[in-house]
Amino acid sequence: MLKRVMSRISSYGSLLFFVLISLYPLVWLLFYSFKNNEEIFSTNVFGVPHVWRFENYVNAFDVFDLVLYFKNSFIVSIGTVAITVFLSLMFSYAAARMKWRFADTARIYMTAGMFIPMQIILIPLLVLSRDLHLQDSYLAVIVPYVAFQLSFSTIIFYAFFRSLPFEIEESASIDGASVYRTFFSIMVPLVKPAIASVCIFVFLFAWNEFLVALVMISDNMLKTLPLGLLYFQTQFGSDWGTMGAVMVISTIPTIIIYLLFSEQIEKALTVSSAVKG
């Protein structure tokens, strides 16, 4: 009995300790976004701000072009999500439900992208986007983002399409529905949960991505949020409080999305790891 109580206490203890490790840095960020440099680094390192300096947030909106970066990130993310979902949904349907000789080969070919690190193709990608005149447009990042998210979303959609009974198509074709009609009116609505998962995942990826954006975007008017943050750090890096405010504001959307859709995100993650190769 005592042993069991002890093991419960040690379980809770370690779980709670790790809550502290995961959350405290973020709480600390929230705190310091209301502090000035002196309070952050010497007079009040750990705790709640003595004086809540809301002017950091006012400054953030003044000196940092939040609206522009938000708009750019939003356009890029939505564009990436729309194209990725459209392409991979159609492909996965064909790979999972239609009869053709190379179905498996084509699927494995597509999913291999999961294991290819994206930075290794950065150099040819830049040259390619120059040749295709994509540079200095949103497409310069949307196109590579889609390319990289196709494998992941194909895996998810494939797994979902596979789990549906095959009689659906049979009865649809007896009723005289074409392949396209079956796909759009019957199959797509059936995999809505998977579509939601993929949308959120791809959106978060595109919202946070940084390396491809760094290489592809030089025009300040097209910079996404992570690039804006980087630029801000080099320009105003010594004003930690304002920097903190900018970071908090740019983080809020992703945390809200996660809190609303955490189950879909976890589900997508486990499905993608289970259906590999």
Added chain:
Amino acid sequence: MTSKQKYRVALFVFTAPTLLFFSIMVVYPILQTFQKSFFNWDGLTPATFNGLDNFRRLFQDDDFWVSLKNGLIFALVLVVYQLGLGTVLAIALSNKKIFGRKFFKTTYFIPVVLSSVVVSQLFIAIYNTDGGLVNSLFTALGINYQQAWLSGEHSSIWAIAFTNAWQNLGVHLVLIYAAIKSIPEQLYEAATIDGASFWRTHWKITIPLLGETYKFCLIMAITGGLNAFQNMFVMTNGGPGNISYTFTFMMYKAAFRSGEYGYGSAAAAFLVIECLLFTILINKFVAREKISY
């Protein structure tokens, strides 16, 4: 059109755009990277073949050896922290008598959804030499271990790797937790009847049965470590000197700062080979047979 022809057309409509897009934007550039690693190329004028010169130069470059070492350290930190700690936390969470499981899981996952630029900038402040969180903590505890974490020759790569490990622990935790949940209950009941202790049960049952999940997590953690770039780019810019260099950083610098696209491609090609080698080794030694229960 006959129905067979219609079916063929539909198949083409469904698959061709995706296959074409993927081939042009992913597969073709990979081949290009390998091909261009044998060329002297500035990205603008036609490339000239120079055989293995890029690779010879790579092996003589000090940055190369630092990058190799840093990649391996980074991978090691990710594996120990994400798989080791991830397993312990997942096991503790899977205990039926624990309340607030959803709260714990959600909390651990929150850092994953943050931008790595934000996390890196946050950790610059945390590692700050004067009054950063880590050094202040040591002062508060009365331990005399304050350091210049990010510019110290021995601490830099560990500090950067920890940042990444901290951010992405949630991914591995969720995967391991889901795998534990799918292990049939009878196995644990049998172990309890035989009188096995809590940790012994997990050591003998849970961990061996997680083979497939570990394989996936190991590949993700190791290749992720070898590929590391974003954290060092934001936190130290590779420096001071070359102490926080990585292959991706070498590639980035060669191609986009010095205009040596061929040399950069060679660094990238080496990186692929390195990742591939580890993936093959993991596939060979971890969970070789499909686990069934």
